[in-house]
Amino acid sequence: MRFLRHFALCAPLLLLAGCSTVDFALFHPVGRVAEAEYHYTLLLVGVMMIVILPTFLLMVIFPLRYRKSRNATYTPNWSHSTVIEILAWGVPFAITAVLIHYSFVGVYAVNPYNPDALDGSPGSALPPIKVDVITTDWQWFFIYPDQHIATIDDLVVPVGRRVDLRLTSTSVMNGFYIPRVAPMVDAMPGMRTKDSFEVDQPGTFEGFSTDFSGAGFSWMQFSTRVVSQAEFDAWTKTVQANPKTLPYATFTQLAHPTVNFGAKPAYFSAPDPELFNKVVMDAMNGVVYPVPDSLTKSVSSNEGKALVPAPASP
Amino acid sequence: MATIAKAGPNTRLWNAEADEHDTISTRTFGFWLYMLSDALIFTGIFASYAVLSTPMNLAGGPGPAQVTNAVEGFWQTLIILGSVFAYSQATVALKNGSKAGVAAGILVAMVLGVAFVSMGWHDLAALTAQGNGYSRSAYLSIFFTLIATHGLHMGIGILWMLIMLVQIVRFGFTADVVARLLNLRMFWQFQATIWVIVYVYVYLLGGTA
Amino acid sequence: MQVDLQDPWSPLFGRLTLDSIPYDNPIIVGTFLGAATIGLIVVAAVLYYKKLPYLWREWLTTVDHKKIGVMYIILGLVMLFRGFVDGLMMRTQQVMAVGPDSPGVLGAQHGFLPPFHFDQVYSAHGTIMLIFAATPIMAGLGNIIVPLQIGARDMAYPYLNAVSLWLTTAGAALIMLSLFVGEFSNAAWVGLMPLAELPYNPGVGVDYWMWAIQLSSLGTTFNAINIIATIVKMRAPGMTWFRMPVFTWVNLSTSIIGLTAFPVLGVALSLLTADRYLGTDFFTVGHGGNFMLYIDLFWIWGHPEVYFLILPPFGIFSEIVPTFSEKPLFGYLTMVAASFAIAGIGWSVWAHHFFTMGMGPDLNGYFSSATMLVGIPTGVKIFNWLFTMYRGRITFTTPMLWAVMGIFLLLFGGFTGMMLSAPAINYTVHDSVFVIAHFHCMVLVVAVGAFAAVAYWWPKVFGFKLDERNGQFFFWTFTLASIVVFVPMFGLGLEGETRRLDYVFNPQWRPLLIAEEVGIVLYCISVFYFLKMIYVSLRDRVPAGDDAWGTGRTLEWMTHTPVPFYNFAVTPQINALDELAWRRENGLDKVKPQTFVPIHMPSNTAVPVIIGAMAMALGFGMIWRIWWMAGAALLAIVVAVIARSFDKNQGYILTAEEIAKFESKTELASMIAEQPKRTPLDHVEAH
């Protein structure tokens, strides 16, 4: 049974090997909500370990100790013990009760709609930064209704401010996620979801879609730049001065299936103030942006080529 | 459980008598199970109906109140219950071993079943003619599906009755035929039950709307 | 008001044109050539050795539950292999296509699969593994073992049993066909909505996925009916409920799930079919459709489905651990209770698959709690197995090794599943490869359970044991491979790698991706040892005794090895839980019946295999919109079913003398004994 011992040793070693080469993004949260997620991860895993670890040990010890060649105690007919059976139900029951308790507290703490984790944060004293997120096939539109600007694939937010997002989609379902910053939430056509976060330190963080949305899915990333308030204000000014605007008609052009290799950003001033609601209504009225065959069948060959958008079918 | 009961002198190890099982009851039991899964199909459709009958799902089209006719539905209910009654008369005749009685009962049940289905068909055709076909809105899609699924079951029942008429004449009351007649009774009563639920839930209460 | 796809369509061939055949894709052409060669060799061998009549008589038209079970398992293993090749392709793509500078070959920008092809591969992998590999193997095991464990002659409905098998096979055949004719779905095994709707998926891929699942799930429902009726109605005298072996119990609980969950899937798929063929608006975004309804319906089936798969392995471990610990199962009653608790709670947890859809915290909290409750009965099972080993006398034959490995996997999969079930954690790893790693631990419990069961019951069915040496090689390579593939995957999930990526955007992940590829190589070696194990065992054929392992406890080890087609010469009278162990204790285990009575046996029938073939034609016709073909096939099925009801064949009678002759042969012909050729009865007295 040398094998079994090896097996037991190998698994953790592999994990360690993994640790040394790369670091676990999720273990380095920067957003307040992400910190809460991290906290509850550790807490819940810790509680589970109370029962998982001893079980693991028993699973190693019993098969080794009671194998035939060792001539250990043998009770051929023993198959019942009230004490053990009560423990077998009782221990998991108690642990589960604790887990459920913390899961409930945790779900409120990180609730994307209104996270308890942001209660009393420095940012909550100020009005939140509002951003409307619209996913298309396969890009991210970020619209700042208060700043009257919009971007593609570039989310810029000030440090220490609460950010409130509304999300929807022009086509299929997508998952909005910024690993170290914000909890995941789906963006769905004809529907409106919400997400909130607040970051205490500047930096650039990768965001992407987590819910498979078709051929261009793997290239659907965006960067999240957390900058100081002053930088944010300066940035808004430059974008506001951008001659490219985003009226509804332009948006419907851009919403046609496009694979944005390398997530190259684009910036617009004066987006249609009703854009988000119009997109939701459009979807409910059955507007779709069908994916042309050329894109589904061979996305890769499209790189660099201009796409000829087909008209939206109402 | 720690002590093992000892074998005694009368311990029996083999039991040759127990070999054959009651085929009719085994078959009806299986059919019960099948009906349970069928009931779940209807449950799924009812649940979908509940979800898809909110004002959001009408897409500007007609809602439950406009597409159902409680009076006509009432007649349909009477007809389907009459059909079930006729079939139960056939079962009574089966107990007496009367071929003619069984055949007559089934025939009446069948005719009433056809009448029921054609009424439903007529309704759906009329709606379609008004431009309110199943592709008009999600609500109409599920409404048509509900009625059509029930209608399809009725159609299968009618075909089954036809076959049983032939088999009664050709085979008489063999174990197979009797088992099939009993299963068909179950099936037919089940369809009536489903219809009553449809009637109350969709025609009278108008779904959740 | 059929949907107009505005594609070329001809009445004779529907949407099928020569362009539908991807002969320009080297991978597919290569696969096709390989498969065609193997197929031709098999056909040629069958013809050369004049085995066609034998195949037809003994296998294709059989209603014997053991042979049907064996065919289920063969189907499952072949599909497992296909699923593995898909897994190999996915892993290789993901290790090649890392970062913007990664090379591309065979017309792909990165890696060797263009996105459209990769998406089909992962969708096919998930569908095949769950529906066409795991499900048939478990159904086959239930088929073979349950009647034997309760002392029955056959399943309650032998004919329906064959229909189930052939419907499942029809679905599997359709999926295999999608490789060479047309394309497969790119909307995942779950049918991502609205991605699977016509505007986003106008091709035949989603139709293949839909019809393949629909046909096989019909088969699964029938099989569930059959197993339940067999357990309720066909038990031998004295086999009270609480003398039933745990494997039989879990088959009951799993079949109850099967019977009640699959119709819900049927509804979801039928509504989608209507959307795609008739233009209804159930799951569309416009016209008042609601695609979240699909997601709910799917997971209302989908979650019970995973417990449908995991319960049989629980039963398998509950048979194997006592046999090789030489002790009764610890806590029999709680084991049974736990099975039903898992099956029951499994119904109320489905929304844990979409915590991120923006349900409120209360709903998420509720579904989180309900999910966590499953940990309790599952834990009970683990503890009961452990205390079965406690103070036992354990021998590590291959079945036992697989069982122990399965329990380890269950602990890891369960632990990570519990993590996922807390929304606070789920919001960070949902749809990441952490989820993939979680459920591969779990589905590997199913695969490992299958290997355990095949090794354990193989001698009962075929009369000789599997080669132990190669079996152990197979075990260690497979185990090591599983660790090397899936442990790094947990890590990548925690680093934020999303699932379903055909191109991995973060080059930092390359080292772990390479580690996973090493695991895939190990898997290839394990397949080699599997084949070698089968080859060596077939070559050596060391006969096994009736009680092949010497410490069997349940009824199936009491009859002849290999099991004669009538199972038990005389129906046994059951006196205790673990009847064989009880007889051994009392020195009665070698007592065989001396006097025989005639046995009534069902005759073979060709109707089920015809129904299967027609079902496949129906599916193919619908997929390609060849209406005449679909219509004719449907009609043929209806006619076959009706014609069958006019068939008066009532089976045949095996006389006492014949049974005595069969029983006196010390060693029955290898493989499953052939049935005697007999003219059928056309009337049986009521019993």
Ligand code: HEA
């Ligand atoms: C056979 C298959 C199988 C099984 C048995 C399970 C079992 C469980 N699964 Fe898993 N699951 C899948 C197959 C399976 N799952 C699949 C295929 C998916 C993904 C589908 C897709 O999206 O494609 C999935 C996804 C999935 C998700 C969604 C993830 C996501 O997409 O975000 C969740 C979340 O709650 C989850 C949870 C669980 C839990 C809690 C169990 C529990 O049943 C586990 C219970 C077991 C234990 C807990 C271990 C033993 C217990 C003890 C030792 C006792 C003490 C322990 C404690 C009290 C902690 N699973």
Ligand code: HEA
């Ligand atoms: C029962 C279910 C099951 C099983 C057993 C497996 C087994 C494996 N799976 Fe899979 N998998 C799924 C169900 C399963 N999977 C599902 C549901 C998905 C999600 C799909 C989706 O997103 O929609 C998925 C997704 C999935 C992905 C995710 C891709 C992504 O989203 O990024 C990957 C990637 O590595 C993968 C790999 C593997 C590997 C390497 C194995 C290996 O463990 C395979 C090991 C098997 C063998 C080594 C074969 C042994 C064969 C024999 C012994 C028989 C030989 C017989 C003959 C030759 C006749 N699987």
Ligand code: CUA
């Ligand atoms: Cu998912 Cu709305």
Ligand SMILES: [Cu+2]
């Ligand atoms: Cu689940």
